[in-house]
Amino acid sequence: MVLSVQKVKGYVMKIAELSSRSGVSVPSIKYYLREGLLAAGHSTAANQATYDEQHVRRLRLIRALIDIGGLPIASVRAVLEAIDSGSTSLHDAFGSVMHALEPAPLTDSKSEIAAARKAVLAWLRARQWSVKPNAPAIRRLAEAMLTLRQFGFGIALDDLGGVADAAEQMAEFEVASARSQIDRTASVEYMLLGTVVYGQALTEIRRLALEAVSARADKPAKGRRARAH
Amino acid sequence: MVLSVQKVKGYVMKIAELSSRSGVSVPSIKYYLREGLLAAGHSTAANQATYDEQHVRRLRLIRALIDIGGLPIASVRAVLEAIDSGSTSLHDAFGSVMHALEPAPLTDSKSEIAAARKAVLAWLRARQWSVKPNAPAIRRLAEAMLTLRQFGFGIALDDLGGVADAAEQMAEFEVASARSQIDRTASVEYMLLGTVVYGQALTEIRRLALEAVSARADKPAKGRRARAH
DNA sequence: TATTCCGGATAGTGTCACTATCTATTCGAT
DNA sequence: ATCGAATAGATAGTGACACTATCCGGAATA
Numbered sequence: 001m002v003l004s005v006q007k008v009k010g011y012v013m014k015i016a017e018l019s020s021r022s023g024v025s026v027p028s029i030k031y032y033l034r035e036g037l038l039a040a041g042h043s044t045a046a047n048q049a050t051y052d053e054q055h056v057r058r059l060r061l062i063r064a065l066i067d068i069g070g071l072p073i074a075s076v077r078a079v080l081e082a083i084d085s086g087s088t089s090l091h092d093a094f095g096s097v098m099h100a101l102e103p104a105p106l107t108d109s110k111s112e113i114a115a116a117r118k119a120v121l122a123w124l125r126a127r128q129w130s131v132k133p134n135a136p137a138i139r140r141l142a143e144a145m146l147t148l149r150q151f152g153f154g155i156a157l158d159d160l161g162g163v164a165d166a167a168e169q170m171a172e173f174e175v176a177s178a179r180s181q182i183d184r185t186a187s188v189e190y191m192l193l194g195t196v197v198y199g200q201a202l203t204e205i206r207r208l209a210l211e212a213v214s215a216r217a218d219k220p221a222k223g224r225r226a227r228a229h
Numbered sequence: 230m231v232l233s234v235q236k237v238k239g240y241v242m243k244i245a246e247l248s249s250r251s252g253v254s255v256p257s258i259k260y261y262l263r264e265g266l267l268a269a270g271h272s273t274a275a276n277q278a279t280y281d282e283q284h285v286r287r288l289r290l291i292r293a294l295i296d297i298g299g300l301p302i303a304s305v306r307a308v309l310e311a312i313d314s315g316s317t318s319l320h321d322a323f324g325s326v327m328h329a330l331e332p333a334p335l336t337d338s339k340s341e342i343a344a345a346r347k348a349v350l351a352w353l354r355a356r357q358w359s360v361k362p363n364a365p366a367i368r369r370l371a372e373a374m375l376t377l378r379q380f381g382f383g384i385a386l387d388d389l390g391g392v393a394d395a396a397e398q399m400a401e402f403e404v405a406s407a408r409s410q411i412d413r414t415a416s417v418e419y420m421l422l423g424t425v426v427y428g429q430a431l432t433e434i435r436r437l438a439l440e441a442v443s444a445r446a447d448k449p450a451k452g453r454r455a456r457a458h
Numbered sequence: 459t460a461t462t463c464c465g466g467a468t469a470g471t472g473t474c475a476c477t478a479t480c481t482a483t484t485c486g487a488t
Numbered sequence: 489a490t491c492g493a494a495t496a497g498a499t500a501g502t503g504a505c506a507c508t509a510t511c512c513g514g515a516a517t518a
Contacts (some may be wrong), residue, residue: 014485015495027477030497035475047483047496064376066475068369070299073475091447098440129441137440140297141433144426147293151422163431166395167438175442191443193380197373199435202392203428204370209396210424211327211366212358213404218320243516244464256508259465264506269465276465276514295506302506 012042012050022059029059037062037077061189069196075100083188090179093188095132101195102136116142123157127164174198241271241279251288258288266291266306290418298425304329312417319408322417324361330424331365345371352386356393403427 019026032038038058041049058080065071065079082096120142124131131138148155174194181187248255261267267287270278287309294300294308311325349371353360360367377384407420 025477026495028475031476034497041496043496045484045495047494048485049496060376060379064380068373068376089447091443094443095440098436101436124437124441127441129437130444131437131440135437135440137433137436141430141437144297144430144433147289147297147426148422148430150289151293151419153419153422153427155427160430160434163395163399164434164438166392167431167435168442170392171435171438171442174439175446178443179446189380190382191439193377193382195436195439197376198382198384199432201370201373201377201389202396202435203432204366204373205389205393206396206400206428206431207327207330207366207424208353208358208360208364208370209393209400210403210420211324211360211364212353212356213397213400214320214323214407214420215359217404217408218318254508257506260507263466272465274464274515276463277516278465301504 010053012052014048014050015041018051018055018059022056022063024059024063032059032062035073035077037073037080061193064193064197068200069101071101071196075102079192083185083192090184090187093184094191095135097188097192098195099132099134099136102140112146113139113142116146119157120145129168239282241281243277243279244270247280247284247288251285251292253288253292261288261291264302264306266302266309290422293422293426297429298330300330300425304331308421312414312421319413319416322413323420324364326417326421327424328361328363328365331369341375342368342371345375348386349374358397 013021015026015029019029022029024032029038033040038055041051041055043049062076062080065076066073071079078100079097082093082100085093085096087093087096117139120138121133124138145155145157174191178187178191178194181190242250244255244258248258251258253261258267262269267284270280270284272278291305291309294305295302300308307329308326311322311329314322314325316322316325346368349367350362353367374384374386403420403423407416407423410416410419
């Protein structure tokens with residue numbers, strides 16, 4: 001289903017060591033093999049096979065996507081397929097990975113969402129961000145903005161120019177880093193990890209900032225007490 | 230379990246209208262009632278009850294947390310309990326909400342993670358962000374940084390100063406907006422929506438930026454073609 | 459009066475990510 | 489050579505999750 005990892009044959013091991021080195025239990029490894037997330041080892045006999053460093057790395061990638069990124073198995077498979085697909089263009093591979101990242105599209109398509117989608121598309125055009133128009137991120141962003149508006153948040157896409165500029169700068173840095181990787185697979189993997197794990201890191205930083213700032217606002221360092229009684 | 234929503238008695242409705250106005254099916258509403266996510270309506274007879282605007286709003290909040298934030302029911306309940314708890318301090322409520330937002334802590338606590346945690350704590354101290362030391366975000370951030378390092382990302386917390394500054398500014402704006410809401414519940418709700426939904430919007434913007442930038446890098450507008458053959 | 463709707467209770471469904479068990483080998487230490 | 493541990497591969501079972509379906513006696517409504 002996914003598969004094909006080769007190249008250097010270096011050190012090989014059996015499943016028990018693969019398990020201990022990757023931190024994934026043997027039954028779970030078997031499950032990932034069955035599900036096509038992990039390439040089969042090199043068969044040496046009817047019931048023997050060896051695994052190598054690529055398998056360790058791939059397992060760690062799988063766990064990162066599941067544990068940190070919170071992706072379901074199906075998305076992990078789709079993402080790995082995109083990585084391993086023969087797509088010549090790096091960008092096509094990135095695009096496939098991005099599309100595979102998002103959960104299934106919600107079915108309800110009200111006119112409100114269609115309008116919000118349109119607004120997002122216009123915003124993207126104005127920013128000269130060329131993105132496939134069926135990118136799941138567009139709909140998700142539209143839904144988020146719609147929800148914020150429904151709850152009375154006085155915020156619109158046009159207020160997010162600064163944020164978008166920052167995101168663009170970060171993306172430029174990340175893409176450049178990804179492209180400097182030794183091969184195509186490494187580039188796509190790098191980009192994937194960047195998207196999912198680094199994105200998660202940013203989310204957590206945002207939450208910590210909110211907690212810290214709300215603490216500061218609640219009991220300012222100088223002067224008045226937070227609440228008298 | 231959670232509950233208590235009152236104040237204005239204005240317009241009341243029965244469950245069918247609550248369903249159509251909130252977009253949540255009647256059986257699901259009943260489920261949320263059973264699970265204690267939604268306050269019971271006002272009983273007018275053995276098998277009759279009325280609901281009001283607060284219920285509509287609360288249902289929309291629940292759906293936003295589930296659909297956009299991707300929270301499990303248990304987290305939604307915890308978050309709503311934090312909102313409705315009698316905590317006088319706004320910040321305590323925010324903190325509870327933040328803590329309730331994160332998935333259960335992963336059990337494995339290796340020395341590596343402990344070290345990464347320490348680094349995060351030191352970084353927070355250096356930034357003068359005072360955060361409860363048991364905040365789940367700390368561990369999640371530590372894990373993310375550790376994973377990035379394991380995959381050869383040459384990035385450390387100290388490289389995230391700019392990002393953290395930006396997050397702090399945004400947080401200041403958000404907290405100020407939240408505090409300007411009419412009452413405590415509205416403030417906490419605002420903060421919660423901001424954290425979850427606005428955070429999701431930022432994530433999507435980041436992904437769109439990555440896709441757009443990688444497209445640009447792959448086939449630059451002027452000059453050379455992407456790949457010759 | 460008849461049909462629809464209601465709250466409340468109980469039971470069932472489908473998905474997900476494993477986890478357990480079994481068989482028939484094969485390895486590896488004695 | 490022997491025997492217990494490990495292996496590949498197949499099938500079945502588990503527990504959590506978020507609903508969904510059905511039923512009941514009573515109330516609202518046309």
